[in-house]
Amino acid sequence: MCLDLQVTDLAPIVARSLGKPSVEIIEWDCQPLSAAGSQMVGGLGIQRIAGVARHDDDLANWSMIVKKSKSGAVMASDEPGAWYNDRYES
DSSP: OOTTOOHHHHHHHHHHHHTOSOOEEEEEEEEEOSGGGOSEETTEEEEEEEEEEEETTEEEEEEEEEEEEOTTOSOOOOOTTOTTOOSOOO
16 A cells, blocks of 8 residues: 555646646556555655656656655654655655
């Protein structure tokens, strides 16, 4: 499971990162980035998501790191580089 993400969640983020008004996600996959492949570490799910998107006739590879906190997580940080920062950084 990819932290309960859907293609409709990813498309606007991928479009913004590629500098496009919109994209169609052609394919995508995710892999956990944590000890022993566990999805949740310290109350956070951390995964690398990568795929291919199409805008008009152009295809582009993309990837991102997604961090999602569990409801009521105690561990959190406002530091942008902290692995346990649970806020979206654009």
